[in-house]
Structures are given as structure tokens and as C-alpha cells.
Amino acid sequence: MSELFESSRPGPARPGAAKAAGFSHVGTAKHDRFARPLDGFTLVELLVVIAIIGVLVALLLPAIQAAREAARRTQCGNQLRQLAVAFQNHHDAHQHLPTGGWGFVWLGYPDYGYGDGQPGGWLYNILPFIEQAALHDLGRGATGAARDAATVQRVEAPFEGMNCPSRRRTNVYDYASTGLTFSYSGPFDRCSKTDYAACAGDMIQPEAFNAPAPNTAYQQALTGTDWDGSDGSGYGMNWISAYGYKYGTPPDRGVGTGVVFGRSQINFRQVDDGLSNTYMVGEKYMSTDHYDDGLDEGDNEPAFSGNNADTLRTASHVRELNRPLQLEADAPGSSENNGERKFGSAHAAGFNMAMCDASVAFVQFDVDPEVHRARGHRYDGVVPQQ
Secondary structure, eight states: OHHHHHHTSOOOOOTTHHHHTTOOHHHHHHHHHTSOOSSSOOHHHHHHHHHHHHHHHHHHHHHHHHHHHHHHHHHHHHHHHHHHHHHHHHHHHHSSOOOOOSOTTOOOOGGGOSSTTOOSOHHHHTGGGGTOHHHHHTTTTOOHHHHHHHHHHHHHOOOSSSSOTTTOSOSEEEOOOOSOOOTTOOOOSEEEOOSEEEEOOSBSSSSOOOOOOTTOOHHHHHHHOOSSTTTSGGGOTTOSBTHHHHHOOOOOTTOOOSSSOTTOOOOGGGOTTOGGGSEEEEEBOOBGGGTTTSOSTTSSSOTTOSSSTTTEEBOOSBOGGGOBOOOOBOBSSOOTTTGGGBBOBSSSSEEEEEETTSOEEEEETTSOHHHHHHHHOSSSSOOOOO
């Protein structure tokens, strides 16, 4: 037994025992030096992974951008739907759609009602129907400097839902135009803008001219202005319908063919072609150079201004001398005499348009020009099938 216990005690290793057991330190170090690591990536593997991720991002990014644009376009359509409902509520309350106002130097004023005696444009007139009654009524009963200050406060006030999210986010921008005096208003440094315009019909020029001079006394302006001349020519030589260009009939001078225009008071009974077939309010064309600086020819006045291309557009497919007026997406360059007259958008394929029944359609830029024109004319008897 003593020999057994003695043999189990630790003692000095026998020479060569470690080597015999395969634990040679020299051999182990030599083996580890050439062994493949058990974890981590080689540089080549890392580069391959990075390249694969880059390819996936490149494939997914356009899809993500397309999804975001689709969401923005939907939001824009929803905003137009709300505007269309406001137009209808205005009609229910006053028995006509909002008037287009007098002229671009005349803003909205709460003491002058909702009809053709209201100098302000359609956006001012629908304020009570988009939960902005307080803004509409600001300065009611005031005169002189107090009225002017209230007008400035209203013009500079921000509110939601007036801008397409594909184009710009806010509706208040610096007022950059110079040399204009606005009636019953002090000077302002910024003003609200809108990306939406009501349909003035298929007029060669959406803006009817011959508005009274700024700061003319109200009653004198209302009763002393020869608004349309004896034959309608007071509104301007281009205040005529494009209908005659298509069908060879003499155009009716001085008769607005749309639903909102200078001093309009259109009731739905006057929309002979049907509410679901007739344009009411939609997206307007703008130069991409002037989204934010207020210098686009169709975006250079306050949104509450009456009867001007900032808030009225035409469905005409021609302009003076029968030159074409072609629908397109926003593009660089000047809008003067072309872009400032037509509908359009920052979307790639078309623009949103609310019809008179408050439905919203997406109108393709390549729509048949005659179909587009007929949808803007409320009583020509042409009901497009497209």
C-alpha cells in the first residue's frame, strides 16, 4: 500500500516525458504560426460584403424614393380634397362658389362680403370653411391705419394645407416683388403663398384685367369701374375662350367659362357639363428656379390677392396667335406668358385636380389637349370620355 500511495505523489517529470506525450513547446509554436484564425474576416471578404451592401442600397433607394413621392402625392390630393369640400361649403352658405376677386393689388377684406363686391381672391373667401374664420375676420370694422395693419397681419400669417409637399413645405415666404402698392394695406416683408389654383375655364388668359387702381375708395371702385366694357373687352383682349379655336366659332368675349374668375359668382346650376366632369381647383405650374424666392411670375403676389395668375389658371391648350400651351412638370426657366397660365406640378407624370363634385383626379401631362380644355369649360356641351 505504501508503494501505491508513493507512486501517486507528484514528482519530477521524467526526461522526454513531455516530448513523448506530444507537448513539445517548440512544435506547438511552429503549428500555431501557420494555423488559420478561427474568427474575423479577411480584407477580401470585408470588401465583398461592402460591395454587396452597396448594390442592395442602390437597388432599394429608387424604390424608397418612389414610395415617398407616392405618399407626398397622396397627401397633396388629400389637401385638394379638403379645398374642394371648402368650395362646396362656401357654395352651400352663399349660393355660389368663391369669387375670384378684383385684381392682384386688391387683397381680402372682411367688411365686403363674399360676392362680386369682395376684392380678395378665392383663398381669402374660403378661410371660414378651412377653420380659419378668425384670420378671415381680422380687422373687421377697422378703418385707416388699423385696417391696414390687420391686412398685413393676415397676409403674413402662416396656415397649413396650401402647399404640395413635393414642392415646398411652408406657405409663408419673403415678399420679393417691388414697386407694387396694395390696397388698404401697409407694407409687408413676407406673405402666404399657395400651390393651388382655381380653374378660370379655357380662357386664353386666366387673369381678367381692368381692375380699379390701388387704394381707390371702395364705393368708387365698385360702382365707378367699367368692369367689362360694353362688349366685354374691358377684361382684356385675351379674356376669351379657346373653344372657338377648336370648333371655329366666335368666342364669347368677356364671358368666363370656368367656375372661378374675376368677380365670378358661379352656382352649380351653371355647370351644364356636370360637376364630375368639370375642373374646380388643382395644382399650378411653377418654375423650379423660384420655389422659395417669390419671383415666379405665377407666384409673386400674396395668396389672398384677387383675380391673378397666382391663384387662377386656364385649361386652354393655346394662347395668343394660336400658339400651343402644353402641360408639363415644373422645370427651370421663366414662367412668364406660358407657365403662369397653366396647371402643372412637381410630380413626374401629372397633377392633382379636384372636380366640382369634390372628387380628386390625377391628370396625366400627356392628356389629350382637347379633353383637358373641355374639362375646364363648364357649359360647352363637350363631355370627354377619357
